[in-house]
Amino acid sequence: MSTDLLIEGRHFRRxxxxxxxxxxxxxxxxxxxxxxxxxxxTALVVGLGLPADVGADWVDALTDGFxxxxxxxxxxxxxxxxxxSETVVLGVTALGDLGGRSPVTRSGARPGDVVAVAGRLGxxxxxxxxxxxxxxxxxxxxxxxxEAHRRPRPPYPCGPRAxxxxxxxxxxxxxxxLQDLGHVADAxxxxxxxxxxxxxxxxxxxxxxxxLGADPLEWVLTGGDDHALAxxxxxxxxxxxxxxxxxVVAEGRGVRVDGQTWARGGWDHFRA
Amino acid sequence: MSTDLLIEGRHFRRxxxxxxxxxxxxxxxxxxxxxxxxxxxTALVVGLGLPADVGADWVDALTDGFxxxxxxxxxxxxxxxxxxSETVVLGVTALGDLGGRSPVTRSGARPGDVVAVAGRLGxxxxxxxxxxxxxxxxxxxxxxxxEAHRRPRPPYPCGPRAxxxxxxxxxxxxxxxLQDLGHVADAxxxxxxxxxxxxxxxxxxxxxxxxLGADPLEWVLTGGDDHALAxxxxxxxxxxxxxxxxxVVAEGRGVRVDGQTWARGGWDHFRA
Numbered sequence: 001m002s003t004d005l006l007i008e009g010r011h012f013r014r015x016x017x018x019x020x021x022x023x024x025x026x027x028x029x030x031x032x033x034x035x036x037x038x039x040x041x042t043a044l045v046v047g048l049g050l051p052a053d054v055g056a057d058w059v060d061a062l063t064d065g066f067x068x069x070x071x072x073x074x075x076x077x078x079x080x081x082x083x084x085s086e087t088v089v090l091g092v093t094a095l096g097d098l099g100g101r102s103p104v105t106r107s108g109a110r111p112g113d114v115v116a117v118a119g120r121l122g123x124x125x126x127x128x129x130x131x132x133x134x135x136x137x138x139x140x141x142x143x144x145x146x147e148a149h150r151r152p153r154p155p156y157p158c159g160p161r162a163x164x165x166x167x168x169x170x171x172x173x174x175x176x177x178l179q180d181l182g183h184v185a186d187a188x189x190x191x192x193x194x195x196x197x198x199x200x201x202x203x204x205x206x207x208x209x210x211x212l213g214a215d216p217l218e219w220v221l222t223g224g225d226d227h228a229l230a231x232x233x234x235x236x237x238x239x240x241x242x243x244x245x246x247x248v249v250a251e252g253r254g255v256r257v258d259g260q261t262w263a264r265g266g267w268d269h270f271r272a
Numbered sequence: 273m274s275t276d277l278l279i280e281g282r283h284f285r286r287x288x289x290x291x292x293x294x295x296x297x298x299x300x301x302x303x304x305x306x307x308x309x310x311x312x313x314t315a316l317v318v319g320l321g322l323p324a325d326v327g328a329d330w331v332d333a334l335t336d337g338f339x340x341x342x343x344x345x346x347x348x349x350x351x352x353x354x355x356x357s358e359t360v361v362l363g364v365t366a367l368g369d370l371g372g373r374s375p376v377t378r379s380g381a382r383p384g385d386v387v388a389v390a391g392r393l394g395x396x397x398x399x400x401x402x403x404x405x406x407x408x409x410x411x412x413x414x415x416x417x418x419e420a421h422r423r424p425r426p427p428y429p430c431g432p433r434a435x436x437x438x439x440x441x442x443x444x445x446x447x448x449x450l451q452d453l454g455h456v457a458d459a460x461x462x463x464x465x466x467x468x469x470x471x472x473x474x475x476x477x478x479x480x481x482x483x484l485g486a487d488p489l490e491w492v493l494t495g496g497d498d499h500a501l502a503x504x505x506x507x508x509x510x511x512x513x514x515x516x517x518x519x520v521v522a523e524g525r526g527v528r529v530d531g532q533t534w535a536r537g538g539w540d541h542f543r544a
Contacts, residue, residue, distance in 0.1 A: 001350060003365055005319030007357045047277030047319075047363045078273060085279045091319045091363020093275055 002033035002094050008087040016131050019058040021150040022090075023065020029174065030094035031073055032154035032227035036172040037103040038163025039096030041156075043078040044070055046092055049085030073156050101163060108168035109188035109232040113249040118162075118229045118242045119155040121177055122201075122216065123148035125223025126208045133212055141204035142211075154227035158242050162231050165240070170231035176222035178262055181230055181255045188232075191252030193259070198246040221262060274305035274366050280359040288403050291330040293422040294362075295337020301446065302366035303345055304426035304499040308444040309375040310435025311368030313428075315350040316342055318364055321357030345428050373435060376503070380440040381460035385504040385521040390434075390514045391427040393449055394473075394488065395420035397495025398480045405484055413476035414483075426499035430514050434503050437512070442503035448494035450534055453502055453527045460504075463524030465531070470518040493534060 004026070006012060012022050027044060034041040046066060050059070066077050075094070109115075127149030130142060137143060154172065162170055169188055173180045181192045201209075201216045209216035232249055239245060254261065276298070278284060284294050299316060306313040318338060322331070338349050347366070381387075399421030402414060409415060426444065434442055441460055445452045453464045473481075473488045481488035504521055511517060526533065 001315065001317060001365075001367065003317040003319050003351065003363065004353045005321050005355045005357075005361065005363050007321055007355050007361070010356055043273065045273060045275040045365060047275050047365075049277050049279055049361065079275065081276045083277045083279050084282055085277075085361070086358060089277065089279070089321065089357070089361050089363075091275065091277050091361075091365075093273075093317060093319075093363075093365035095273065095367075 001096070002030050004030055004092050006090040006092065008089070014088065017150045019061035020065040023062040024069045024151045026090050026092050027066045027069035028152045028154055028227060030092045031069065031075065031156065032172040034094050034096035035073070035154070035156050035159025036170050036229055037096065037098070037105070038101060038160055038167070038170065039098045039103065040160055041070070041073045041075040041094055041096045043076055044092065044094045045078050046080040046090060048080060048082045049089030050082060051086060051088065052084070054088065104163050104167050104170040104231070106169050106171055106184045106187035109184050109190050109249045110168055111190055111249050111251045112235055113168055113232040114235055114237070114239070114245055115181070115192055115194065115230070115232055115247040115249060116239055116243040116245045117173070117177070118158040118244070120148065120153065120226045121173065121228050122205050122219030122223040122226070124152055124225035125219040126205050126216070128225070129212055129214060130208055135211070139207065141207045144204050145208055148226065152225060152227045155229055155242055158229050161240065162229065162233070165233065165237050167231040167233055170229060173224065173226060173228040173230050175224045177230065178221050178255050184230070184232065185253060185255055189253070191250045192247060192255045193250050194247035194255065194257045196258045198244065199257070221257070273368070274302050276302055276364050278362040278364065280361070286360065289422045291333035292337040295334040296341045296423045298362050298364050299338045299341035300424045300426055300499060302364045303341065303347065303428065304444040306366050306368035307345070307426065307428050307431025308442050308501055309368065309370070309377070310373060310432055310439070310442065311370045311375065312432055313342070313345045313347040313366055313368045315348055315367045316364065317350050318352040318362060320352060320354045321361030322354060323358060323360065324356070326360065376435050376439050376442040378441050378443055378456045378459035381456050381462050381504040381521045382440055383462055383521055383523045384507055385440055386507055386509070386511070386517055387453070387464055387466065387502070387504055387519040387521060388511055388515040388517050389445070389449070389500050389502045390430040390516070391500030392420065392425065392498045393445065393500050394477050394491030394495040394498070396424055396497035397491040398477050398488070400497070401484055401486060402480060407483070411479065413479045416476050417480055420498065424497060424499045427501055427514055430501050433512065434501065434505070437505065437509050439503040439505055442501060445496065445498060445500040445502050447496045449502065450493050450527050456502070456504065457525060457527055461525070463522045464519060464527045465522050466519035466527065466529045468530045470516065471529070493529070
């Protein structure tokens with residue numbers, strides 16, 4: 001079971017995303033929380049706060065977005081509630097079925113485990129940066145990033161499969177890789193040591209970063225909203241191809257990249 | 273599973289209710305939806321939207337309210353989400369366990385069934401009317417009504433017990449008795465015939481109605497937010513003492529009281 005509250009102006013903008021895309025994204029965000037526990041999503045309920053200026057077409061599109069995203073994982077929109085509000089508010093709750101397994105939490109990582117990710121990192125953050133700079137189209141690379149902001153593509157099947165493979169900890173990357181792995185490190189009482197060479201910057205991010213004068217690695221390390229999965233596995237587990245090994249779990253605390261602590265804007269040599 | 277979205281200014285006011293009472297009421301509203309299906313509530317999750325001016329004390333009190341109301345039914349607050357918002361927003365989702373039974377819905381009422389209610393009717397509406405008139409205290413009767421608005425007392429155990437007794441339809445009275453029984457009549461394709469003599473007006477309501485120049489029967493018939501349970505039972509079922517028989521299910525459609533259709537402000541002789 002997972003719940004999220006999404007507020008217009010903070011989590012989405014109606015001028016940047018269609019009702020359909022907002023529905024897709026709101027559903028994706030909750031469904032990915034469910035698969036990150038190793039469960040198969042089953043149902044979703046939506047509390048919808050609506051200002052008077054929102055028309056039925058927009059609500060229909062939102063509903064279609066919820067339904068289509070749920071269809072990807074075989075879940076259904078089981079019900080909801082509507083209320084009048086000043087801005088659009090979405091209270092989304094998803095349920096999943098663990099099939100009798102225990103949930104994979106953030107607290108099971110052990111020194112010696114492998115750290116791996118499945119799915120995209122930094123795409124949605126780059127898309128948001130493009131929108132913020134007024135870029136609404138362009139090359140296929142830029143369109144991919146804009147679409148990634150509007151409609152994340154979580155690697156749903158990887159979650160339950162990772163659980164079956166013996167993942168010791170898992171979560172979906174919603175706040176940014178470093179911050180979310182920090183949650184795993186804190187909850188498990190371990191350190192996470194990442195390998196910068198394994199954190200490849202995809203071409204689309206390089207292109208957008210050049211256009212905007214930004215650091216693409218910052219998007220990879222700190223960008224949320226792609227809902228990639230990050231997990232730790234015992235070293236003997238053979239990782240399926242969807243997973244990329246990016247580091248190891250060690251004794252200690254905190255998250256480091258090539259032995260250095262990273263802070264927004266660059267490497268924090270004082271904290272390293 | 274049941275979900276509700278509560279918005280400050282529409283569903284509650286922070287100057288009329290404490291954080292603790294808002295938590296109690298928000299939990300009660302969802303837990304009563306669960307028992308109205310004949311299930312035992314198990315867990316509740318809360319999405320909380322908070323303006324910057326709300327302090328930690330208020331949030332702690334809200335959380336205590338959620339916990340204490342859940343304790344009444346053996347449920348737990350299983351998690352939540354916090355976001356920044358312009359006004360306080362609560363997205364509450366409750367889960368229940370049917371113990372393998374089918375849920376009691378609104379669509380199973382059959383001609384010949386008995387209509388009955390458990391719990392209070394009109395108290396919260398009278399309390400809201402008192403607050404609206406500036407009454408914040410007074411005689412024990414008035415205090416009871418003010419408290420009923422701030423903190424409903426749904427008859428939780430009556431829901432699962434009614435299911436075991438064979439209730440054919442059930443819901444919690446959140447919009448008002450006539451409107452909610454109208455939902456049962458519509459969903460079941462039947463008429464509901466209520467007996468005015470069975471709809472007793474409690475003394476507290478009479479006192480408040482006299483003070484405010486209001487019609488106490490209007491509160492009983494149309495007041496929501498007490499989260500009484502209304503159900504239909506096969507005629508051979510012996511009703512436990514918590515239930516009051518108020519009418520019967522008949523062929524036809526709509527809800528009538530002593531054969532007349534009721535509209536806000538009085539009896540609607542044109543529609544009768």
